[in-house]
Amino acid sequence: MRNGRTRILVAALVTTLATALLPAAAARASVPADTLVRTGTGVVRGQHTSEGRQFLGIPYAQPPVGALRWREPRPAEPWRGVRDATEFSNRCVQSASWDPGYEDPTYTEDCLDLNVYAPDGSADRPVMVWLHGGGLTAGAGADIVPDTFARTTGTVVVTVNYRLGAMGFLAAAGLDRQASDGVSGNFGLQDQQLALRWVRANIWRFGGDPGRVTVAGESAGGRSVCTQLASPTGRGLFRAGIVESGAYGDCAARTHEDARASGAAFAARLGCASGDVVGCLRRKSSQEILEAQAGFDWAPVVGGAFLPEQPAASIAAGRSARVPVLNGANQDEGRLFAYGAYDGQGTPLTAAAYPKALVDAFGQEAGTRALGEYPLAGHPSPTYAYAAAAGDQLMACPALRLNQRLARSGLPVYAYEFADRTSPPFASIREAGRTFDFGATHVNEVQYLFKHFGLATPLNAEQRVLARRMVQYWGSFVRGSVPRAEGAPAMPDQRSSAGRTLSLRTASVGGITRSTTVHRDHRCTLWDAAAS
Incomplete structure (x- = not known):
């Protein structure tokens, strides 16, 4: 492995040689040397x-x-x-x-x-x-x-x-x-x-x-x-x-x-x-x-040297890569999918159709139990009730289970939940002028870290503060340390803080905090049992 000084010298030599090999027209264009890299x-x-x-x-x-x-x-x-x-x-x-x-x-x-x-x-x-x-x-x-x-x-x-x-x-x-x-x-x-x-x-x-x-x-x-x-x-x-x-x-x-x-x-x-x-x-x-290809499930295949066993089994048994992991999900994951299935098609889910929708999605036993866990009285509409159940079953609870498996195998695992319900709909929906309240739905955290689809997201002042801190959390993790951000708690490591999740919110709704209620908030007792 070359040290840093050797790499800098080699890189300088490579770009010098590359410039020398350029056609004359390109050389006359004064191409900056550090934009020429020999791979x-x-x-x-x-x-x-x-x-x-x-x-x-x-x-x-x-x-x-x-x-x-x-x-x-x-x-x-x-x-x-x-x-x-x-x-x-x-x-x-x-x-x-x-x-x-x-x-x-x-x-x-x-x-x-x-x-x-x-x-x-x-x-x-x-x-x-x-x-x-x-x-x-x-x-x-x-x-x-x-x-x-x-x-x-x-x-x-x-x-x-x-x-x-x-x-x-x-x-x-x-x-x-x-x-x-x-x-x-x-x-x-x-x-x-x-x-x-x-x-x-x-x-x-x-x-x-x-x-x-x-x-x-x-x-x-x-x-x-x-x-x-x-x-x-x-x-x-x-x-x-x-x-x-x-x-x-x-x-x-x-x-x-x-x-x-x-x-x-x-x-x-x-x-x-x-x-x-x-x-x-x-x-x-x-x-x-x-x-x-429509209608088929395109996904990895287990059984060969590339993937000898299911990822969950590999991770739980400690046979996966021994590396730190930062893992999480969004508070309202299911709203994007529920919108696409119902309101976005011009056919909002009705109260009469709600019980069958749950059974169709989750099976008779889990769907019937979900009807009690997600009563219509607790949500603005049947679509939102269905979205809560779907997001919890599909994304939130599996993320928490992954945390548990990683922690049991002794790996550092840092847990977050993106919970800015004021976040703008991600670029494609925003550009289409949708009015559905997506909250902290699937994909919405990406625009706080990067330009999504090359578009700068119009965040308000509080959202810009949250975005800056999220970049700090992710950046410090990539640099090799515990995920930290200025003026906010460190992201909890599940080995020592099991069940604690960093809740990423704007200041007006409580700011960034360590939550102990994410498992309960997402009815994961129900969904963990259904998955077992």
């Missing part, structure tokens, strides 16, 4: 912004096209000359959505790139690698712009594209035979690990310390972190993890049997039920693949 595969030219340096669209893997579709990712091939790194690359194959920039579907498979945000100046900075959310079927590294976070925390931040939907998680008998561990269906998560290996090999060239990498993510990105904690093939690639609203379903993966059965049904839908099934699927266009 293991070639020189990239980034750019300066008011927040520091950024390098966008750097390939970390070969395009997974043709014969490489549904193969484990292979490192990017070297290139000649200087590669422009001032624009985001392609999004991976995904459908249209209401999020800004995602109004149209994309069919591009050449998408395995990453983005690096590096403050100006010194070397050996801690690194955060961000895995985007989107249900493992949508999203991209460009969903957040963490340049201000990088500057204010003194960290290098990397955001990553990875394969999604059927492209990232198809399992099939024919693909199993081509997988190194005999289990297919983890391509998107294997992409993430290859990106982490790229970081380990290259991030020092951008001023980062490869020995101090935190892997972080929200929603499906948080679920990915949970899975990476349990994956033996990811050992040593990171020293800490951040899981934001990602413990849903207790981070469960599909069984190999279920994943193969789902893959067979998917192949049949595309007319590839017999003969050379894999060859038939590889001949289908990405548009055909995308249009056929």
Whole structure:
């Protein structure tokens, strides 16, 4: 491992040589030397912004096209000359959505790139690698712009594209035979690990310390972190993890049997039920693949060397990565999903339909019990009552269970709940002019840490104070200490403060406090029993 001074000297030499190799026209343009970085595969030219340096669209893997579709990712091939790194690359194959920039579907498979945000100046900075959310079927590294976070925390931040939907998680008998561990269906998560290996090999060239990498993510990105904690093939690639609203379903993966059965049904839908099934699927266009994937569960697969056992079992038994974890969820997680199912469709949930909605969602026994725990009299409307139950069952209580499992295995685990019910709806809903009260719903904490979808959120004065302190908590954790913020309590470690959760609120509603009632507030006795 090179020391900091050696790295600075090497970086200076590399940028000098890179400048010397530039075409004459580029040299005449006086390209700043610190925006030229020689990676293991070639020189990239980034750019300066008011927040520091950024390098966008750097390939970390070969395009997974043709014969490489549904193969484990292979490192990017070297290139000649200087590669422009001032624009985001392609999004991976995904459908249209209401999020800004995602109004149209994309069919591009050449998408395995990453983005690096590096403050100006010194070397050996801690690194955060961000895995985007989107249900493992949508999203991209460009969903957040963490340049201000990088500057204010003194960290290098990397955001990553990875394969999604059927492209990232198809399992099939024919693909199993081509997988190194005999289990297919983890391509998107294997992409993430290859990106982490790229970081380990290259991030020092951008001023980062490869020995101090935190892997972080929200929603499906948080679920990915949970899975990476349990994956033996990811050992040593990171020293800490951040899981934001990602413990849903207790981070469960599909069984190999279920994943193969789902893959067979998917192949049949595309007319590839017999003969050379894999060859038939590889001949289908990405548009055909995308249009056929609706209705299937695209998720990791358990059973091979990549993921030998369920993440919850691995973590509870102490067989997961021995690293500190910062984990939490939002107070009103379910409002976004309930809105999408009911009010957002123009069909608000009615009082008469409420009992059946609970039973349909949670089963007869748990749904009937939920009717008593979430009475309509305690909520503004049936949709809000349903949202409370759904958010508690799906996100809040699994996050607390993950805390317990991590703490039992002796790992430092720091617990939070984002509880700013005045928070603006995240960018896509705000831009659409929605009036539904989303409260502290799913995704809403992201805009307090980064520019979400590249948009600066219009926070009021109190929200800006909360955002600044959240950045301090996350930043101090990435730097390797207990999560702390100026003028606020430290985030509680569940090993010594079991059941205490840092409640992230604005000053007018109590400010940031340590809460002991989160488990009770979210009716987790009910949901823990239902999950057992």
